Amino acid sequence: MSTTEELQTLVLTILDAKGTIPNTKDLVASDNKEVDQLALLGALKSLSIADKEMVKYETIEEEIWVLTDEGNEIADKGSHEAKVFDAIPVGEEGIAISALREILGETAKIGQGKAFKNKWVIKRGDNLVRAVDSIIDQTRIDLEVIRSTGTHSDPKVLFELRKRKLCDKHKVISYSVSKGPKFSLTIEKQARDVTFEMLQSGEWKTANFKKYNFDALGIPPSGGHLHPLMKVREEFRQIFFEMGFEEMPTNKFVESSFWNFDSLFQPQQHPARDAHDTFFLKDPAICTQFPTEYLKRVKEVHSIGGYGSTGYGYDWKIEEAQKLILRTHTTAVSSFMLYNLAQQKEFKPVKYFSIDRVFRNETVDATHLAEFHQVEGVIADKGLTLGDLIGFMNTFFNKMGVKNLRFKPAYNPYTEPSMEIFSYHQGLGKWVEMGNSGMFRPEMLEPMGLDPEVRVIAWGLGYAYYSGLARTGQRSTSI
Numbered sequence: 001m002s003t004t005e006e007l008q009t010l011v012l013t014i015l016d017a018k019g020t021i022p023n024t025k026d027l028v029a030s031d032n033k034e035v036d037q038l039a040l041l042g043a044l045k046s047l048s049i050a051d052k053e054m055v056k057y058e059t060i061e062e063e064i065w066v067l068t069d070e071g072n073e074i075a076d077k078g079s080h081e082a083k084v085f086d087a088i089p090v091g092e093e094g095i096a097i098s099a100l101r102e103i104l105g106e107t108a109k110i111g112q113g114k115a116f117k118n119k120w121v122i123k124r125g126d127n128l129v130r131a132v133d134s135i136i137d138q139t140r141i142d143l144e145v146i147r148s149t150g151t152h153s154d155p156k157v158l159f160e161l162r163k164r165k166l167c168d169k170h171k172v173i174s175y176s177v178s179k180g181p182k183f184s185l186t187i188e189k190q191a192r193d194v195t196f197e198m199l200q201s202g203e204w205k206t207a208n209f210k211k212y213n214f215d216a217l218g219i220p221p222s223g224g225h226l227h228p229l230m231k232v233r234e235e236f237r238q239i240f241f242e243m244g245f246e247e248m249p250t251n252k253f254v255e256s257s258f259w260n261f262d263s264l265f266q267p268q269q270h271p272a273r274d275a276h277d278t279f280f281l282k283d284p285a286i287c288t289q290f291p292t293e294y295l296k297r298v299k300e301v302h303s304i305g306g307y308g309s310t311g312y313g314y315d316w317k318i319e320e321a322q323k324l325i326l327r328t329h330t331t332a333v334s335s336f337m338l339y340n341l342a343q344q345k346e347f348k349p350v351k352y353f354s355i356d357r358v359f360r361n362e363t364v365d366a367t368h369l370a371e372f373h374q375v376e377g378v379i380a381d382k383g384l385t386l387g388d389l390i391g392f393m394n395t396f397f398n399k400m401g402v403k404n405l406r407f408k409p410a411y412n413p414y415t416e417p418s419m420e421i422f423s424y425h426q427g428l429g430k431w432v433e434m435g436n437s438g439m440f441r442p443e444m445l446e447p448m449g450l451d452p453e454v455r456v457i458a459w460g461l462g463y464a465y466y467s468g469l470a471r472t473g474q475r476s477t478s479i
Contacts, residue, residue, distance in 0.1 A: 005187075006030065007043035011055065011177060012185050023060060025174035037174055044175060047187075049211070053180040054187070062172045064150035065158060071143050071166035079139040080111030085120045085130065094121075094129030143167065229373065233355050236375055239399045240353040245377065248333050250356035256287040258321035260332040262298050263339070264414040265444040267312045268320045272328065279326040279361045279370075286322040294339065295321075297447035307446040326359035329460065330376045331414075335444070338456065341380060342449035349381035375461040378440075384455035386417055389437055393421060393459065402434075410436060414444045415458065435461035 010029065014021055021027070027035040047054045067075060074080070087103050088095050101108045112128070115121045122131045142157050146167055152158050161167045190210035191198070198204040226234070237247070261273055271277065297306075299318075305311030327333075337352055359371045379392070390407060397405055406422040415438025425432040437459035446452060 004039070004043050004046065007035065007040055008047055008187060010035075011040075011043060011047065012183075012187075015055065015177065015179050015183065016185055019179065021175075021177040023174050023176060025060075025172065037172075040175065044177065048180060053182040054184060055177055055180045057175045057177045060174045060176055062174070063169055064172050065146050065152065065167050066150070066170050067143055067147050067167050068165055071161070072147070074140055074166060075143040075147055079114070079137050080107045081114035081118060081120065082111070082135060082137040082140065083107050084111035084115045084128075085135050088121060088128055088130050090130060092124075092129060094124065094127040096127050098126075100128060139166075233373070235400070236353075236355055239396065240377065242399075243351070243396070245351040245353045248330075248337055248352045248354040250330055250333050250354045252333075253326055253357065253359070254281065254324055255327040255332045256290075256321065257323040257325055258287075258290055258295070258298070259336055260325060260327055260329070262302065262316075262321045263294075263335040263444070263448075264331060265301065265441055266413040267302065267314065268316060269314065270413065273320070275361070277361055278328055279359050281324040281326070285324060286319075287324055288322060290321075291339070294447060294449075301443050301447050305443075307442045307452075309441075309443045311443070328360055329358050330354045330356055330374050331458070331460065334376060334378050334458065335448075338378070338380065338440075338445065338450070339448045342445075347382075347451055347454060349379075351377070351379050353377040375435075376459070378456055378458040380450075380454055380456045382451070382453045382455065384439070384457050386419075386439060386457075389419070389439065389457040389459070392457070393437065397423070406431060410438075412436065412438055414441055415439055416441050421459070421461075435459055 006029070010027065011021065014027075024035065024037065024040055027040070029035050044055060044057045046052070048057060077083075078086075083104055084100065084107070087100055087108075097108075097112075100112075104111070112121075116123075118135070119131055120135050121128050123129075139161070142152060142161060143166060146152050146158075146161070158167070162169070188208055191207045192210050194204050198207060240247070257273065261270070262268070266272070295318075298321075299316045300306055300311075301309065302312055302316040303314065305313075333354055334352065341347070341350060354376050355373060357371055358374050362368055362370065364370055379388075393407075394405060397403070402423050404424045406424075407419045408422060410418040410420045412418045418436065418438035420433055421435040421437060422431045423434050424430070437457070440456040440458055442452065445454065445456060450456075
């Protein structure tokens with residue numbers, strides 16, 4: 001293959017001698033081979049760019065018919081049907097079909113039908129006999145015409161040969177070339193960068209610099225990889241999907257205290273609702289859009305109890321529930337999703353999960369940030385027990401490669417019973433808390449309108465543990 005410089009020289013030399021190149025498909029390189037039109041295009045573009053303008057060119061598109069490998073073989077050696085005719089000896093006996101196949105192989109099977117169609121042969125018993133004295137191999141003639149001219153005068157012939165996969169239509173691109181306003185036989189080498197020598201000699205003032213092509217895509221960068229946390233996040237997501245879970249929408253970082261705390265049966269005097277533990281918004285500071293009837297039921301269960309509970313026995317205030325915060329856990333999303341589930345006419349079991357960012361107002365140090373990611377999930381169905389929760393945890397963590405688990409009783413305002421989840425960390429040489437879990441309390445579920453027989457098991461995990469980072473313990477969970 002000719003180099004770009006060789007093709008440029010070839011084009012300029014022909015233009016200098018003839019003035020134009022009507023069609024570059026006729027160009028022949030110095031090695032007497034046809035010029036690769038794609039390589040030629042690169043040379044033409046280089047000669048025609050705005051700072052050179054040595055040549056001008058236009059694209060020529062043509063559709064030509066070319067032979068396939070099988071078509072070329074027939075054009076050289078004859079068609080399958082002609083080979084069948086030639087293999088049958090002259091005379092009334094002809095040749096046995098089995099013997100013909102031994103001689104021609106697959107060609108006999110292909111050509112036999114065509115020979116019958118052309119009425120070149122007939123069948124006598126198990127033998128094939130010539131029906132005519134001589135034949136004209138029109139298929140071979142047609143293919144030779146196509147190979148030499150790139151087409152055929154009879155469209156029906158082209159259609160038939162294409163159907164037999166002996167030829168096909170190709171688009172051929174070539175170019176017509178003429179001299180540009182700055183035509184020259186000499187290609188001036190353009191400087192790409194300002195060098196130290198140019199600065200020293202002053203050559204940069206008169207040097208011809210190659211213009212930048214700001215439309216060029218450039219070489220794709222080899223860098224760009226998922227952050228370790230994002231890799232682990234995707235592992236969690238795929239496991240949840242594999243287990244039939246649906247992902248909850250968690251794109252709302254700002255939440256009302258009602259959905260973040262009150263709907264979860266977390267009392268308004270709970271320490272987590274203090275300014276030293278939660279980020280409160282200044283502007284806007286409150287939210288006033290709540291489901292009215294549900295709000296009343298939440299107020300009652302907090303103040304005087306209900307659903308088999310005595311409540312907390314305090315004066316519940318709407319002003320506290322209205323406060324806007326940066327959500328402290330994605331359980332705020334779970335409570336909203338469960339409320340929506342309760343509004344459906346017919347209850348259907350669900351499996352929800354979420355993986356997203358939560359915020360806590362605390363001092364940043366080596367093991368704590370003001371924000372972190374939480375993995376959370378809930379399963380709602382009738383008849384669920386704590387055993388189902390433990391079984392799910394074992395299955396889930398086993399898929400993550402974590403097999404050594406322990407469960408410890410714990411207290412949460414909105415789950416009863418509750419369990420902390422521990423795993424033995426080989427690197428640290430100790431048991432590390434990975435999450436918290438439990439069964440949502442009736443005081444949380446029944447005010448939403450869920451059937452008293454519906455049970456919801458839930459858990460929250462801090463997934464930085466799995467990527468080898470230092471975030472472990474209670475602050476990486478929310479339940």
